[in-house]
Amino acid sequence: MLQSFYTAFTGLSADKDWLSVISDNIANVNTVGFKAERAVFEDLLSRSLTTFKNGAPVNREVGGGVFVSATVKDFSQGTFKNTNNPLDLALDGEGFFMVKDKSGVTYYTRNGEFRLDANGDLINMLGMKVQGWMLDDNGNLLGAVSNINIPRDIKPKSTSYVAFKEPSNLDSRAPFIEDNPNTANVDESIFNTANSSTFNYVNAITVYDSLGNPHNLEFYFIHKQDNSGNAFWLVYSAIDGKPVEIPAGSDKFAFLKIQFKPDGTIDEANIKGYGKVSSVTNESQTESADDGKFTLSNSPLVPGSVKVSYNSGNKEIFDDGKGNLIDKSTGDVKGTVDYSNGTIKVFDLAGNGNNNDSINVDYEYYDNTESTNSLDPKKIQTAEVDLKNGAAPIELSLNILPLKQVASDFIFYSEQDGNSKGDLMAVAVSEDGTIKATYTNGKVKDIARLAIATFKDKEMLVRKGSWLYVPNVQTFTPVIMPGGVISKVRSGMLEMSNVDIANEFINLITAQRTYQANARVITTDDQILQETMNIKR
Template sequence: MLQSFYTAVSGLNGNQKWIDVISDNIANVNTIGFKSERVTFEDLVAKSLTTFANNTPKNMEIGGGSFIALTTKDFSQGSFQNTVNPLDLALDGEGFFMVKDNQGTVYYTRAGQFRLDANGDIVNVDGMKLQGWKLDTAGNISAALDKINIPYSILPSITTKINLVEPTNLDSRVNTISGTIDPTNPATFNYANSMTIYDSLGNPHTLTFYFQKSSPNTWNVAAYVDNNTTTPVGSGTLQFDSTGKLISGSPITLSIPLTNGATTPQTVTVDLTQVKQVASDFIFYANQDGFAKGDLIGVSVSEDGVVRGMYSNGKVELIARLAVATFKDKEMLVRKGNNLYLPNTQSFTPIITPGGILSKVRSGFLELSNVDISKEFINLITAQRAYQANARVITTDDQILQEAMNIKR
């Protein structure tokens, strides 16, 4: 008789813990990146006896109730919420963001609410630093895994190289002009075009190219800076073949007097190898490697986890590529609160890859909790009824015990 009391009590305790788990799931229905928990019940055996009659087993098994053996996490994908913050990030697929606290402990999370702190570090709501790899100008990983830092400004860079690139063209149909190029006399040149270059302090200067067709397939080029129209900073002669392809005259070296206090001229190499001379309109298309000081005006994160900084000088800088970690057995992860997980042993290391490999990184989105409210309410009703049924067993046991005690009367 007493055994049934303990059996019913085990049912009460187990279903009460189940309700605790359900209530935690429901409480976190609006928690970004939350993963719901599920309970696993196992049975208890109070008595198990096996005898044999004529070599046939006869089992006597009386259960002792149930208990919650473990809880498991549901790591299924949550739905996405669109936001206006480019540093709100969601992982579309497998893995976790990696964040590090000031003590050097790395945590794993699906919550992608990030921002820039005063130092330019990308941090989560608790100030932990998002981890990734620094990139070089070509987009290659150039340093060990570390915090992602976006400079709030970039220093100016002096112009050292100019490329005249496709579809730059000098019209072969124009008339030839004799004499020397004079920027003040339009009759001495066929075309002119200006572009901006920068000195070492980031000061902009206007560089103007003048093109003169001196004979069939031959062009003279002269370059002048700012308002100086008397002394060219560089010149050259371009020779084209019968198909309009440049065969000589590139590169041209410019020697530009600086206004930043430096005593040596600014040397700029002009690459014209892609310039053509065909029967088509004049086109001038050039790029150069200098720029002025720039202040951060925006941040973007691509699907492959590449972080870019956009600056007021028009530059878009490759900053870093964030890291995504996963585990062969996610049940090795233990909840630490604040949407954070840690492996339950120090030796259990993650698989770490750049973003875009295990999962795509969605910028401007947050992953919502994967709690299914309707399912949790059904579980809540089931747990409540199971609790009531076990309580009724105790009431029934009490009534039977009372009857047994009344036999002596």
């Protein structure tokens, strides 16, 4: 008789635990990343007796009640809530985010409410560090899983690599540029930056020095034809008007000579330096009239190379690469230079009453020397260009192989690897878990990639509160992989609790009724026991 009291009591205890599980689920209906739990009931056996009648077994079993032997987590995915915060993340699929506390313990969570702290570390709302792989400049994973840190700024980087990219094209229908017949050495009159009739196309990209200063890297393209009727192109480049020595070597060449195959691609065996640059130091010239005009011994000149001294060396003016002679102390234009014929005019010496003023000039000029060495179009090294601004000289590696020559409009498209200083402006996360940072200098950089962990048996995870789980065997190793492999990372969203309120209310009603039923059993047992006690009366 007394056994039935205890049997009903186990039902009350089990229902009480079930109500606790249900109430916990309902209470966490708004908890981000929460996974509902389900109570697992197990029956108790008080006694069991098996006998045999006519050779057949007869069982006599009396149960001892019930208890909640376990709770099972429902790891089905919850619905997504849009937050428009790029660092709010949700996993669309399997897996868990990894976070680490200050003592080095790793926890696992589906709650992706993350933010940046003052040091640029990606943390959750408990201050734990989000785990992932940092990336190098090429987007490759660096080392092992570690804290994710997003730099608040990036340092200036000097441009070292410039590449033409498809669909860059030189129009094969472009007219040939003829040499100037009025110049004694026609091969030396191939080019003049101040005269658009001496080149077909010009375009520029911005490059950077080691201090982050921007500079214009200009490319001039000249369509030529040799005496045998073979077409080729000359490419001249300058940084802020100062010529770039391409390729670097003992002889200074001002141009690249490029020939193309019949299919419009670059003939890799026919890329050479063209147009040797020679230097003249302290050449003296005297004007023939009081007009400040002087004609040098060699022409055309190299833009940006001219330095003029006059008034016995007390005055110096410099070529800006655009045909102007500048007083660097004031920035005033003090003269002009014509690169095509070597004519210089100094304003201070014009109309001053002296018919035979003299100047001394340092300059560079072209001749028609052509290199015999073919160059690798994927890696053409230039000499250093010292811009005299306190930054390290710029030295470039050029990749011109993607350049084409077909009957289509001129297109110039290129990339370079330098940048100025930039401050963090925005952070975004792609579906594969790559964290991208946008800086005020316009650079978008892949910084890190989130690590996603999964377990062969997720039931081995133990709740630690605050959205966190840990494996119940610390030596167990989870499967860790980058985002996007087993699940997509949704930025600007959070995974809500997967608790089904309707189902929980049904469970709540069921738990209430079973509790009442077990209570009625105890009442009935009490009444029967009372009747038993009354037998003695």
